Amino acid sequence: MAQSVAPPVAPPWRRPLRRLHHRTVERRAATGAKDLRAVLGVPLDGGLLRRALTYQAEGQVVLRILVTGFLTVMVTGFLFVAMKGNCTPGGWLPGPGAEPSPCPTHRYKVTVAQVIGLAAAAFTVAAVLRNAVGAVAVRPACKPVFTALDVLRACAQACEPGAGHPEAARLSKKAQALGQALVDAAGPVASDYGARPTTRKRLRQHARLVAALLERTADELLPDRDRATRKLAELAAVIAEQVADGQFTNLLREHGQPPDLPTSAPESPDRADGRRLAVAAVTALLVTISLAVTTGMLGLPAFVTAPLAAITVPLLTFLLLAHRFGLSEAVRLVQVLRTVRGENPVEPTAAPERQEAGSDTGGDPPAGEARGAGNSA
Known part of the structure; x- marks a missing residue:
C-alpha cells in the first residue's frame, strides 16, 4: 500500500457545500487510516481516496430544485382542485346578486400554497446540506x-x-x-x-x-x-x-496471491432485494395514505380517492426504486416480485424444442433410420 500524501487545500468559504464535503472526506479518510493501522498496522493510501472522493455534484442541485418545484406545483394544484369553491385567479366569486364578492376559500388556498412552498424549500435546503455533510456528492x-x-x-x-x-x-x-x-x-x-x-x-x-x-x-x-x-x-x-483507483474489474486480484474467489455467486441477493422492495412499498403506502387523508379532509369523495390510491401505490413504488437504484434495477426488482407471485412462468428450454423438432413427422428422419431404409430397399 502506498504512503499517504499531503491533504489538499480546503475550498474557500464562498463554496460552503464543497467545504463541508471536504471536511467530511478528510475526517473519514483519517479515521479509516487510523482503524487500519490499529487492526493490521499498515498504512492506507489516503491521498488516493481523497482524489476519488472529490465533490462531484454538477447539475444535481439544480435538478433537485426543479424536481421539488415540479412536485410542489402538482400537489398544490391537486389540493386547490379538491378544495371547495370555484375561485377566480383574483380571489373573487360572483355572488347571488351577480356582484363579485370575496371567495370564501381563496384565503385558505393562499395559506396552503404558502405552507407547501415553504415546506418544499426547507426540504430542499435540508437535503442539500445533509448531502454536503455526509459527503455523498461523489461519483457513483x-x-x-x-x-x-x-x-x-x-x-x-x-x-x-x-x-x-x-x-x-x-x-x-x-x-x-x-x-x-x-x-x-x-x-x-x-x-x-x-x-x-x-x-x-x-x-x-x-x-x-x-x-x-x-x-x-x-x-x-x-x-x-x-x-x-x-x-x-x-x-x-x-x-x-x-x-x-478505478480497478473495477480487477478487485483483489493484484493483492498478493490471487484470492480464492468463489466459482459462482448468487444472481440476486434475496435479502437485499426484499429490503429494497419493502422500503419502497411502505414509503409509497404512507405517502398514499397521507394524500388520501388530506383529500378526505378537503371533501374529495371516496369514489375518486380509491382508484387514485390503487394507481398511486405501485406507481410511487416503481418511481422510488428508479430514483434510488436506477431504471434497469427497478425493472429487475419488479420482475423479481412478479416471479415470486407466479406471474412470470419459466419459458421452456431449447433442448425439448429440438427433440420435438426431430420427432416431427414432417421433418427429416434420423440418419440411422435413413440408412436402415436404404439397406432394406
Whole structure:
C-alpha cells in the first residue's frame, strides 16, 4: 500500500457545500487510516481516496430544485382542485346578486400554497446540506469507498478490548453491505463506459464474486473471530484503494496471491432485494395514505380517492426504486416480485424444442433410420 500524501487545500468559504464535503472526506479518510493501522498496522493510501472522493455534484442541485418545484406545483394544484369553491385567479366569486364578492376559500388556498412552498424549500435546503455533510456528492462509481471505510471502522471496534458478539455481528452486516455496494456500483460504472451489455455483465459478475468472498469471510467470524476480522480489514482496505483507483474489474486480484474467489455467486441477493422492495412499498403506502387523508379532509369523495390510491401505490413504488437504484434495477426488482407471485412462468428450454423438432413427422428422419431404409430397399 502506498504512503499517504499531503491533504489538499480546503475550498474557500464562498463554496460552503464543497467545504463541508471536504471536511467530511478528510475526517473519514483519517479515521479509516487510523482503524487500519490499529487492526493490521499498515498504512492506507489516503491521498488516493481523497482524489476519488472529490465533490462531484454538477447539475444535481439544480435538478433537485426543479424536481421539488415540479412536485410542489402538482400537489398544490391537486389540493386547490379538491378544495371547495370555484375561485377566480383574483380571489373573487360572483355572488347571488351577480356582484363579485370575496371567495370564501381563496384565503385558505393562499395559506396552503404558502405552507407547501415553504415546506418544499426547507426540504430542499435540508437535503442539500445533509448531502454536503455526509459527503455523498461523489461519483457513483466511488461510493463503495465509504462502505469499505465503514467496514474498517467495524473491524477496529471488533478488535477493541471487551468487544464481543454485538461488534462481530455489526461487522458481518457491514461486510455484506460492502458486497452489495460493489454490485450496485457496477451499473453506474458500466454507464460511464458506454452502458454496453458485455461491459455491464462483466462488471456485475466480478462484483458478485467479490461480494460472495466477503460474505464467506464474514461467515468465518463465528468460528474464528480474530482471523476473520483481520481478513475483512485487509479486504476492505484493498477494495477501497482499488475502487478509488478505478480497478473495477480487477478487485483483489493484484493483492498478493490471487484470492480464492468463489466459482459462482448468487444472481440476486434475496435479502437485499426484499429490503429494497419493502422500503419502497411502505414509503409509497404512507405517502398514499397521507394524500388520501388530506383529500378526505378537503371533501374529495371516496369514489375518486380509491382508484387514485390503487394507481398511486405501485406507481410511487416503481418511481422510488428508479430514483434510488436506477431504471434497469427497478425493472429487475419488479420482475423479481412478479416471479415470486407466479406471474412470470419459466419459458421452456431449447433442448425439448429440438427433440420435438426431430420427432416431427414432417421433418427429416434420423440418419440411422435413413440408412436402415436404404439397406432394406
